[in-house]
Amino acid sequence: MGEDVLVPAFLFGSIVGIVWLVSYFNSKKRKTIHETLRHALDQGQTLSDDMMVRLSLANDPVRADLRRGVLFIASGLAFAFLGSMVGMEDDSAIRPMLGVAAFPVFLGLAYLGLWVSARNERKA
Numbered sequence: 243m244g245e246d247v248l249v250p251a252f253l254f255g256s257i258v259g260i261v262w263l264v265s266y267f268n269s270k271k272r273k274t275i276h277e278t279l280r281h282a283l284d285q286g287q288t289l290s291d292d293m294m295v296r297l298s299l300a301n302d303p304v305r306a307d308l309r310r311g312v313l314f315i316a317s318g319l320a321f322a323f324l325g326s327m328v329g330m331e332d333d334s335a336i337r338p339m340l341g342v343a344a345f346p347v348f349l350g351l352a353y354l355g356l357w358v359s360a361r362n363e364r365k366a
Contacts, residue, residue, distance in 0.1 A: 307357035314350030
């Protein structure tokens with residue numbers, strides 16, 4: 243196998259690996275919260291409203307949308323900055339890097355839109 247096969251395979255494999263890791267640890271966090279609740283209820287403890295609110299915030303999709311949006315926009319800006327740095331040496335490199343940077347920026351804007359929409363629904 244040459245590097246013309248290994249590099250793209252590693253690139254796409256790392257994307258799959260990152261998505262799997264995020265999903266795995268989110269699932270583990272939810273499972274831990276459920277086990278904690280089950281253990282407390284089995285011991286006969288009552289759960290206060292404050293405790294339930296704090297536990298529900300651990301899996302709050304509205305906050306997750308804000309975080310994802312900010313992270314995607316930051317990664318897109320990082321790619322754009324990298325493109326401008328590489329573009330100083332080679333003028334033909336800046337346009338492809340800006341194209342790559344556009345994907346995470348638009349994903350981030352979509353997540354921020356979902357965050358604003360969900361936030362407005364909660365207030366209504």
